[in-house]
Amino acid sequence: MSFADCRLRQHRYVPRELLMRLRIFALGASAYARPSATRCWPAASKPANATRLTPPYHHLMPTSKLPRLYFENAVGGLYEHPNGYVIFRYHPGKRKFADFQALLTHTSNLLQRNGWNRLLGDQRQMSPHTEEETAWIVANWLGGYRQRNASIYGAVLLAQDVFARLSMNQILHDARESALVYHVFDDEAKAIDWLNQIASESTGDF
Structure with missing residues (x-):
């Protein structure tokens, strides 16, 4: 024994x-x-x-309070949080464009399936977006929400890499006319607090 x-x-x-x-x-x-x-x-x-x-x-911590892994590839991991939002965590390193598209497509599917409109984007380990990725996010990913007249609230944890921050700033600038409402944070706890504060105002109109 x-x-x-x-x-x-x-x-x-x-x-x-x-x-x-x-x-x-x-x-x-x-x-x-x-x-x-x-x-x-x-x-x-x-x-x-x-x-x-x-x-x-x-x-011992109740498993019902922990985020559940929904999808993961070389680009990052996608999690369902029991409080009603999606967590998108980037992995470090270079990305294949097809993997990048797949992860973001799964993000949209997960949000729509659950009727959620809140997202925690953890970019702390992210490498800079390429021009191809930036164009695809604005035209296809955010553009899809704009066409459906759907709002999405994003709490963004800023990347540690300076160039990655600059690439994200370009996306956020281009997204001003989309349905994305976002705030940027250096601290994850503050980002989660913000998502919880807007929960009562979020209607999940996907």
């Missing part, structure tokens, strides 16, 4: 789902504790130098 199984066996009245999550956590913790022998000692005879793992109930 493993050390992790020994610790979990002491909590026999824990619900099955919680027990499985505790097992996963304990297995991870045991990699750091690395006891000299994986034995299960009775409480009275447990050696003084044995490693003790505290039941990690306070570390």
Whole structure:
């Protein structure tokens, strides 16, 4: 019996789902504790130098509160947040245009499917947009919302790369006549606060 199984066996009245999550956590913790022998000692005879793992109930977080991965490719990851907005996180490095189009197309599909109109765009690791990408965003992606007379609210986390910021500024300048309402942030918590503040005003008119 493993050390992790020994610790979990002491909590026999824990619900099955919680027990499985505790097992996963304990297995991870045991990699750091690395006891000299994986034995299960009775409480009275447990050696003084044995490693003790505290039941990690306070570390457990309801999965319903976590963003769920919807789509991911070499360009970035797309997540559904339970509070009713999409998270778009860029990966670092160069991009293939076809992958870029695919990720943005999935973003539109996800917003429309859920009837959402709020987006958190995490560009902190993004490399600069190419001219081809910039033209496609303005003409096709934002242009599609303008044609449907649909509004979208975007909280943009600014890129760390100076040239990436400049390329995004060009897109935001060209998007002034579109249905995009955006704010730029350096702090993710403030960006999320802004999205939550406009939630009551957002009607999801896709």
